[in-house]
Amino acid sequence: MKLGLSALAGMLAASIALTASAQAETLKASHQFPGGKGDARDEMVQLFAKELAAADVGLDVQVYPGQSLYKAKEQWGALTKGQLDITSFPLDYASGRVPQFSATLMPGLVRNHDRAKRLNASPFMTDIKKLIEDNGAIVIADAWLGGAFASKKNCITSPDTIKGQVTRAAGPAFEQMLVGAGASISSMASSEIYTGMQTGVLDATNTSSGSFVSYRLYEQVTCLTEPGENSLWFMYEPMLISKETYDRLTPEQQAAVMAAGKKAEEYFDKEAAGLDDKMVEAFKGAGVEVVSMSKEDYDAWLAIAKETAYKEFAEKVDGGQDLIDKALAVE
Helix, strand or coil: CCCCHHHHHHHHHHHHHHHHHHCCEEEEEECCCCCCCCCHHHHHHHHHHHHHHHCCCCEEEEEECCCCCCCHHHHHHHHHCCCCCEEECCHHHHCCCCHHHHHHHCCCCCCCHHHHHHHHCCHHHHHHHHHHHHCCEEEEECCEEEEEEEECCCCCCCHHHHCCCEEECCCHHHHHHHHHCCCEECCCCHHHHHHHHHCCCCCEEEEEHHHHHHCCHHHCCCEEEECCCCCCCEEECCEEEEHHHHHHCCHHHHHHHHHHHHHHHHHHHHHHHHHHHHHHHHHHHCCCEEEECCHHHHHHHHHHHHHHHHHHHHHHCCCHHHHHHHHHCCC
């Protein structure tokens, strides 16, 4: 039986449409952390990509680690403009655009991993996530990292031990507290700390436990102050998807993204506390002295933070005092 031209054209169009639908759309995921070297944040994103591909909903993820697609602090702008689909991102890096995000790296506000988990289900995080969405992104996985202090000069314990040192802090709140203790500040992303120390720009730093190991900072410092029971430093580093990207997905694809995000979050949750232990092990193995802050040291730092970072945040950031109160209300 011979087919007419119109029938053949219809069959060809259907064949092309079927082929196109069978080809998965590739989403771009960017982060600043080393890839393929055991960094838990990279592994979280890689797991997300694997889970989403396995869901078979027409979505793949291409992961670009180590700032290979965007520089660390360029990711928020690219994400919220729809130029980037997914990122694992220290939210405080975007506090220049959304000042309320500084609450996710406020000295002493989290203190330990158990409290970080409780914060995720609190009114505090409800407000933070609404701000994230209002500004063009959606959280697909929560992640909190503990962090530490380290110096080339001496061990950092009480506030007076950092006086006179040029220090890197991850965000404005920590910078304000450190200046209050007599330090000078040199701002940079965690991926730049190694070079900063190597070239003499920095004397000291604070960053996440994961970054201390991934960026081999044990090669540049003489003393590490581990998080321990009295950790001033906790940072929220969620996985985010561009709202523009998310809104154009089908309901089935959106559900698959969130399910894959849940798996990634569960993986990271199991890894987070262990990152502190891995850091201590790596630094001791490299011959670096490792110390802890006493409760008296912690309280002295917190007193400075309340007079500097907390006060500034409450006075100058819209809704700042309310965010602090909601975070401190979490038992």
